[in-house]
Amino acid sequence: MAASTPLVALGEIRSCLLPSAAALGRVEAGELLALMPGRAVRWRERPGTLAVSPTLAVGVDCDLRLGAGTARIVGTVATNVVLAGGRLLQSSAYTRVVRARERRRQAWSHYVSRVGVTEVIDRVPERATVGPTLVEGYLADRPPAGEEPILDLSSISERLLARIRSVPALDQEPPMRTAGTRLRWTALVGGSAGPRVELVLDDEFTRSVRLIVRTEEDLTAAQRFCEDLAAHDWLLTVTAAALEQADRFGSLSRERLDILSPVLEYFTGLWMPGAHTPAALRALWRDLQSDPGMSRQWNTLVDRLRDTIAVATLNALRNKGFDSEW
Template sequence: MTAPPGTASAVLSCGEVLTCILPSQQPLDAESAAALLSLRTDERVLVSERPNLYALSPETLTGVDCALPTANGAKVRVVGTVAVRATLTEGRVLQTTAYFRAPADGPDRRRAWGHYLMRPGWVEPLGRLPEQEAADGILRGGRPGELDLGLIADGLLTQLLRHPLLDQAVPFKKSRRTRLRWAALSAPAGPGPSIQRFTLGEGDLRTIRLSVPDGTRPVAVAGLCEDFALHDWLLTTVVRLLDGRLGSVEAPTALTALRPAVEHLMHLWMPRARGDRTLSTLWDVLEQEPGFTRQWQSISQRIRDQLALLNTLAPRRVPTGETT
């Protein structure tokens, strides 16, 4: 979805990504994934099988006319449409994302809806947009009546989780959805993209504040943040699965802890598999602090060591006809 020619440049884009395990005992194949994410009849679901199975829904729009959260309490009314989409990775991990972009200022009065529908995923302020305060307000979360991207993303997630294709059999316990809120401010030409702040909030909330070159497509930032959210969810879920049980050498207990991680999650770790290459360098920041892949590799090695130990301690099976 692109805006018509003549649309002002966006100075701020914001979004929220929800990530969860698909309630299906078996992962969906490519055909079923496309059926699940078929949100519109006029656009097809994009499916890729390399380097892993990945399905991306077409975008839908949610109209908004409400106050925008701001860190300093400034009253800003915005009108427009929020873009919403969903992804499914390896038929197993479902994500929904709601996001928008906004210009530095807008008209003093609300325009006809036709104007906003011609600008998908575009939200205009009535007057000036305090972009820094708006970015921090979105990350902090608004009050009742203010724009809530998480609520919009949750609406699509709830719809998809009720799809008749799903048998509602969660493949393992100790899996909860996570939320990643993001805000990206446009920077003048010259500086490359940067992560200004990444935080692990209370519960399952994460926030990330970005600076991106002027002209960066919001859909590219959304894709990057979906990738961040996917791998944060994987790391969080595996840590929960193994919490306090990885050191046990008692076969039943250890295998109960290890099996879900090995069967369903370990093969999904693939940072930067997709997305805009101009933004992929931002992964380097998260690799240093908090160190996503370093922690994942450490956990993966412990799992391999545990499996090797269990194999060593397991009674040796004697083939039929052989004596010991």
């Protein structure tokens, strides 16, 4: 592989429900995601709507965890916002870490011209050795031990998401209350070792993804794949949470229907694994369908969702009938 091949690509994606009572169409989505004047919002109509904002650059001068120590990086983090199905909102931040040609900080004009690229100024081992070490350091997600700041893609993506969620055009009246999720991802260029994916659920709302892709060109596809994966993981998370919440109420309670009906109405049509993943990495969905079996879990949740709503509706009708007779 070329000496200029990135050491690693690092990213973070926040996913949540758009704070709006109505789903956004093409015009409204374009207005919401127009982060940069003169740059168009990308739009896809089939098989489900997808809007992607222009890319913005955030300058960074900080450290990366490297084993027991750190390595200084300078450059930019690329950020963008995604809206799937007019309702599922995501903020995405990512950067490709490369070895600097000179071990000194350049003028900012040098870094701004390379959006989404950060350069390691310090001396580091060869790519085959340092790449996996950078992956583990990033996903460890520990607070910094020293005084120097550590690359914090979490804060960058969270700030962008907060900016979009607070736009005055949004009425802040979503059809239901849901939690957000966080997906951290890494990608290494591994030639014939890729493509390969490993998904880990770190806690209730945080996921880690390790990717190996074949070529440097596939790193762009890796970001879109991870956004697609994060969207489907969010759907699984909020649907399972809604069923768990509904189970706290009795089968005759109106609360069960109030909790579950919006999930069935607004979310089930968004399940389209791989529909917005570039062809180079679409095969990774086949692996995820085998282990951990995301579509099997989704189908089970949706079947349970429909059955629970049907039983709750039947009980409500029976109860209403009894009240009328009485």
